[in-house]
Amino acid sequence: MNTTASAENYNILLTFDVEDWFQVENFKSCISYESWGNREFRVQDNTVKILELLDGFRFKPKATFFILGWVARRLPALVREIVSRGHEVASHGYGHDLCPLMTAGALAKDLGYSKMLLEDILGTRVTGYRAPSFSISEQTLGLVRDAGYLYDASYNSFGSHGRYGHLDLSRITRQNGVYRISPDFYEIPVSNLELGSRVLPLGGGGYFRLFPFQLFKQGMKAVLKKEKTFVFYAHPWEFDPDQPRVKQAPAGFRFRHYINLDQMEYKISALIRSFANARFTTCRLHLKETTG
Numbered sequence: 427m428n429t430t431a432s433a434e435n436y437n438i439l440l441t442f443d444v445e446d447w448f449q450v451e452n453f454k455s456c457i458s459y460e461s462w463g464n465r466e467f468r469v470q471d472n473t474v475k476i477l478e479l480l481d482g483f484r485f486k487p488k489a490t491f492f493i494l495g496w497v498a499r500r501l502p503a504l505v506r507e508i509v510s511r512g513h514e515v516a517s518h519g520y521g522h523d524l525c526p527l528m529t530a531g532a533l534a535k536d537l538g539y540s541k542m543l544l545e546d547i548l549g550t551r552v553t554g555y556r557a558p559s560f561s562i563s564e565q566t567l568g569l570v571r572d573a574g575y576l577y578d579a580s581y582n583s584f585g586s587h588g589r590y591g592h593l594d595l596s597r598i599t600r601q602n603g604v605y606r607i608s609p610d611f612y613e614i615p616v617s618n619l620e621l622g623s624r625v626l627p628l629g630g631g632g633y634f635r636l637f638p639f640q641l642f643k644q645g646m647k648a649v650l651k652k653e654k655t656f657v658f659y660a661h662p663w664e665f666d667p668d669q670p671r672v673k674q675a676p677a678g679f680r681f682r683h684y685i686n687l688d689q690m691e692y693k694i695s696a697l698i699r700s701f702a703n704a705r706f707t708t709c710r711l712h713l714k715e716t717t718g
């Protein structure tokens with residue numbers, strides 16, 4: 427019996443924000459930036475776990491890895507390894523500061539430096555950016571473009587999450603999940619399920635771990651039918667049920683961070699298997715296909 431969704435012409439963009447367990451916004455009040463260097467470093471093993479998982483499929487799904495500059499500077503071999511396996515490397519900024527909390531000057535520096543760092547490691551152009559915690563705005567989007575990126579992938583339309591930013595894309599036509607912001611600059615938002623004026627969070631992360639897989643799959647099918655494209659996000663630390671626990675963090679943040687970590691590997695494998703007829707490709711290749 428064929429249980430895969432009928433999705434031959436659909437593209438699924440798996441994206442991973444490469445940061446470690448101690449760098450997330452949920453724990454910012456308990457873990458200072460200055461202490462990062464003294465924490466147990468687990469991002470390398472967890473990223474390799476994802477690479478192995480993807481390579482385990484006969485059809486070799488490809489993905490986009492938005493890497494934090496702080497991590498890239500310490501693990502340049504990992505950055506090269508990701509590209510050598512056929513995936514795309516893009517920027518997640520340098521120090522995981524939320525964009526609205528930085529001055530325009532500091533943000534421009536962060537955008538430029540994180541891009542240059544990855545380009546120096548790889549010797550090729552880096553074209554994509556994702557803001558920490560999807561903290562995008564019209565002003566930030568302008569700075570992303572000015573820093574020389576080709577696309578931004580920071581918009582998450584699920585407005586009920588307090589940290590996510592907002593963009594007004596209502597006047598721009600969406601094609602295969604891509605918005606043309608200006609002649610040489612694009613927005614590729616994370617997917618959500620839009621039901622009338624309501625938006626259900628379906629892009630990935632904690633919601634993917636929380637929802638029963640069959641429900642998520644039905645939502646994905648609905649988005650793919652409409653958009654022909656699905657943009658999914660996750661983090662390497664979500665594949666690590668044994669990571670150190672931050673006991674002093676607020677209970678709500680701990681719930682969001684730790685819920686069902688032990689199911690992540692199984693669930694993402696199920697996702698890939700369920701949509702094996704779709705193409706799992708990178709943001710850059712999808713953009714090229716869409717815009718010509």
Ligand SMILES: [Zn+2]
Pocket residue numbers: 443445518522557558559
């Ligand atoms: Zn992040």
